Amino acid sequence: MTDVRAAATADAVAAASEDAYARIVAALIRVTGDWTLAEDCAQEAMALALQRWPQQGVPDNPGGWLMTVARNRAIDVLRRASVERRKLAELAVLALADPGSAQAAAEEEVVDDRLRLIFTCCHPALSMEARVALTLRTIGGVPTADIARAFLVSESAMTRRLTRAKTRIAEAGIPYRVPTGPALAERLPGVLAVLYLLFTHGYNAAGRPAFADEAIRLARLLRQLMPGQGEVSALLALFLFQHSRRDARRDGHGNLLTLDRQDRHRWDHAAIAEGLRLLAGTPQDGPYALQARIAACHATAASVEATDWPAIATCYDRLARIQPSPVIELNRAVAHGYAHGPAAGLALLAQARAGGALDDYPPAVAAEADLTARHGDRDRAAALFRQAAAVAHSEPERRALLERAGELLGGDDRTRRPPSG
Structure with missing residues (x-):
């Protein structure tokens, strides 16, 4: 029972920290101007919650409890440091606003x-x-x-x-x-x-x-602050296109599904429509506008086969000119591989990997494996998928890559799934 209670408490602290940690740190920095103090006090509040909540129970307002503890800790530290009274007075009244209140919502819009x-x-x-x-x-x-x-x-x-x-x-x-x-x-x-x-x-x-949700929330807030900036709208559109697939990216067992295996009826089509409206009014050649147009090609296609790969490849060509990076060159190679054939993709991928920045980078190894398989060398492709699995950053990715290797070698283990789209 103790282990169950401890696990439940840890989950409650994790949930509260996702919602409140950044608010606490930001509020303490605003008042004290001390980054290290703000982060230390927030972390100490989380640690104290893990100690007390199993015995006292999770409070009705976990975020408010954490803010109070962090604030009191900051007051103690500043008192010992003999800081000016103004900071102590501001800390004394600092409280985490009720996120459901109309007043808090109105203030956050400003x-x-x-x-x-x-x-x-x-x-x-x-x-x-x-x-x-x-x-x-x-x-x-x-x-x-x-x-x-x-x-x-x-x-x-x-x-x-x-x-x-x-x-x-x-x-x-x-x-x-x-x-x-x-x-x-x-x-x-x-x-x-x-x-x-x-x-x-x-x-x-x-x-x-929660991080994806927070990025979307802050992008909306930033668009309110800067309504005339097309790249802000384009970034929000990009987020909406990507996030529209969140409910279709995994099967009933939590395994990742590629685009060709996703049920497109489960995509959030309202989010896609909002993204298209945002994108319609933005300049075409900003870095986020180009990425959003790439995402729109995927979001609006009836199937992977019907995707406008030449348009995606063109967007990556433009993106590589204005914002060159190893990862963009990697994605450009993949797009050209689908638009113009795997040989073209492999040639561009070799150029992207020449500098060494993509060595042992799982997506780069997996991309080479996929292009190699489509080029006809199944044995080498399977070996590359296994190589990518060996350096994968998560268990779902590792299982997916091993599944691809098994498929190429004629295996029939269907308990694993390919990487997400």
């Missing part, structure tokens, strides 16, 4: 602590990678190891980047606010990159769906 924090993280004094990584860690609570994988660097290297970014904010006296005028547009690319990676972390095979 300004949001997390949005202020995102723009602070995305100050031009920081490098682009530092802006994205710091906001993912602080706003989304994304583990450092996962952020490192997104940037294709080691966890230790990412830890050092995060530390340097916080130090830079403190030393430069970067203000905690949403900028106005030209500064708002200057920081927009960094904000969009943050939301994009936040959504990706929630949408991938081993991700937490």
Whole structure:
């Protein structure tokens, strides 16, 4: 019974942290200006919940309980540090607003602590990678190891980047606010990159769906703040196209399904229609507009075979010119492989992998395996799928890749499924 109670408490703390952690950290940073203090106090509140909730029960307002504990801890620390009374007074009245209240909703339409924090993280004094990584860690609570994988660097290297970014904010006296005028547009690319990676972390095979939902919420809020920015609307459209498949990406056993095995009637067609409306009014050649148009080709096709692969390949050609990266080159190779034949895709993939950035990157190995299979070399393709499985980042991906290898070798194990689309 004790183990069951502890597990239930851990689940309750995890659920509360997804909803409240970023609010607590952002609110404490706003009042104290101290990033480390804010994060430490929020984490101590989570740890205390794990100790007390099994005996006392989960409170009616878990987020409010966590905010109170974190606030009191911050007050204790600041009192010992003899800070000015203003900060202590602000902390004393700090409370987590009831998210269901009309007043809280109205205030959030004007300004949001997390949005202020995102723009602070995305100050031009920081490098682009530092802006994205710091906001993912602080706003989304994304583990450092996962952020490192997104940037294709080691966890230790990412830890050092995060530390340097916080130090830079403190030393430069970067203000905690949403900028106005030209500064708002200057920081927009960094904000969009943050939301994009936040959504990706929630949408991938081993991700937490709450992150995808939060990215969509913040994208909507950002669009209200910057209604004339086409790339903001395009990013929101991209999220909606991708998220429309969330209920169809797994079977009844939780296994991932590729696009050709998904029941397209289960896609969220209202979200797709909203995405199309948003995309209709945006410029065509921005990086997120191009990605949204690629996603729209998938979302509106009746089947994988009916997908407009030449249009997708053209979009990736444009995207590679304006925003080159190893991952974009990888996706470009796959698109050309479907639009113009596997030989064309393999040739582009070899170019993309020449620099070494995609070595042991599971999607790159899996893409080579798929193109190789379509080119006719089933044995080599099966070996590549197994190689990709060996370095996969999640168990669902590993099972899916091994399933593809088994299919190519004539296996009949149907308990595993292919990777998600």
